[in-house]
Amino acid sequence: MGGDRRLPGDGVNVAVIGTGRVGLVTGACLASLGHTVACMDADETRVAMLREGRAPFYEPGLDDLVGDGLASATLRFVDTVAEAVQGAEVAFICVGRPPVGRDDRSLSAVEDAARAVAKSAPQGLVVVVKSTVPPGTNRRVAQVVATERADLEFDVASNPEFLREGRAVEDTLRPDRLVVGASGERTLDALRRLYEPILDAGCRLIETDPATAELAKLSSNAFLALKISYANGLARLAERTGADVADVVDILGSDPRIGREFLGAGLGYGGYCLPKDVAMLEKTASRAGYDFGLLREVARINDEAVEAVVRTVEEAVWNLEGKRVTLLGAAFKPGTDDVRAAPSLTLARRLLDAGAEVVVWDPKAAKHAAEELPALGISEDPYEAAVGASCAVVCTDWPELRELDLGHLGGGMAERVIVDARNALDEEEARAAGFRYVPIGRAAD
Numbered sequence: 001m002g003g004d005r006r007l008p009g010d011g012v013n014v015a016v017i018g019t020g021r022v023g024l025v026t027g028a029c030l031a032s033l034g035h036t037v038a039c040m041d042a043d044e045t046r047v048a049m050l051r052e053g054r055a056p057f058y059e060p061g062l063d064d065l066v067g068d069g070l071a072s073a074t075l076r077f078v079d080t081v082a083e084a085v086q087g088a089e090v091a092f093i094c095v096g097r098p099p100v101g102r103d104d105r106s107l108s109a110v111e112d113a114a115r116a117v118a119k120s121a122p123q124g125l126v127v128v129v130k131s132t133v134p135p136g137t138n139r140r141v142a143q144v145v146a147t148e149r150a151d152l153e154f155d156v157a158s159n160p161e162f163l164r165e166g167r168a169v170e171d172t173l174r175p176d177r178l179v180v181g182a183s184g185e186r187t188l189d190a191l192r193r194l195y196e197p198i199l200d201a202g203c204r205l206i207e208t209d210p211a212t213a214e215l216a217k218l219s220s221n222a223f224l225a226l227k228i229s230y231a232n233g234l235a236r237l238a239e240r241t242g243a244d245v246a247d248v249v250d251i252l253g254s255d256p257r258i259g260r261e262f263l264g265a266g267l268g269y270g271g272y273c274l275p276k277d278v279a280m281l282e283k284t285a286s287r288a289g290y291d292f293g294l295l296r297e298v299a300r301i302n303d304e305a306v307e308a309v310v311r312t313v314e315e316a317v318w319n320l321e322g323k324r325v326t327l328l329g330a331a332f333k334p335g336t337d338d339v340r341a342a343p344s345l346t347l348a349r350r351l352l353d354a355g356a357e358v359v360v361w362d363p364k365a366a367k368h369a370a371e372e373l374p375a376l377g378i379s380e381d382p383y384e385a386a387v388g389a390s391c392a393v394v395c396t397d398w399p400e401l402r403e404l405d406l407g408h409l410g411g412g413m414a415e416r417v418i419v420d421a422r423n424a425l426d427e428e429e430a431r432a433a434g435f436r437y438v439p440i441g442r443a444a445d
């Protein structure tokens, strides 16, 4: 079974359903490992763009992989599931999973993809769910496929991704661990062959059951969010008690059992994954009859982080009405042009509602920010963005910020005030440039 679809040199014939950040990166990376990959997307414009070698979003190294894959014909783009799965040994479901909504249709894209794959699946296909999903989804996918095609021999497995935006190619090709949740040896064998070069390089493969793999993925992201909210909770406490949160988390994080990463207090976490995954894990728990209230607190503290910055800006400029505020950074984190669930935009909305004029500078995401929030002013130049502003707020910890000439920045401002909502700048330098410098997580001077 599946043997007739093996490629020379152990390459695997792969279908990828969905060319979002996960699907496209997965497809392009698998092609670079020597497999033959067909990536499918229902959006014809996107497929046309990809056929020309252009990725629809920014991700370091991705354009090159797509170009190489097209040139060597190991990677192709199609607009029907039938074409993608034809002759495939493994089909990855990488469709988007919108935020948990009231109507609870957030997994319908996964169900639709499973049904479409089943319709045209060759015998022996291994259907792998890569989208982040609650435990139990693999079982549902297997039911959908079996209902659609009673004649089909197939397997379903979970193979969650742990890729970060801005490092997605690197994280895919050199992951910390590979997780496969599968029940059959044949499926495990197919996935081991797929990832052979990565495993040969020493990456640990954790083989488990599908529900465990699904829960492990969701809980990894929720734990990262928990660490950030813990730091933000400490920031609120530090502001009230005269402590300095930056030092507190340094001391905390130097204990290897805790670790320094993801203890950065500031504007809170955003992006396509963390907020959604916290909500999905909480909902999964509540449906299963467990009240995981800790996760609601994680989300609440994250919302509060933005509110704390709104109050700090208000405190700094007094009346917001008619004042200009410059946001330094819009992307939900550095290294990406993504503004989905970006806390900077929540802050911008709150400032606009209070009557301020808001101008944003971001090296990559300014255009997307303005599309999301047309009332925003944008500028490609940080110095121009700051002209006439009563306050500049650091929203994203871009390395470019540390290259800024703060004297020049302050020269054009109505008042030299910086609220450093990522604790990213050098305080001495800001003060030397004549700024009133307001960090996060420290009592006001």
Ligand code: UDX
Pocket: 161, 162, 163, 164, 165, 166, 221, 224, 228, 261, 262, 263, 264, 265, 266, 267, 268, 269, 270, 271, 272, 273, 274, 332, 333, 334
């Ligand atoms: C995340 C996970 O890290 C990744 O493993 C998963 O597969 C997808 O989701 P990503 O969404 O790219 O990746 O963002 P991440 O790098 O985790 O950052 C998430 C948010 O946390 C950003 O808004 C970032 O600014 C914020 N953050 C991070 C903090 O506020 N403080 C920190 O100390 C670290």
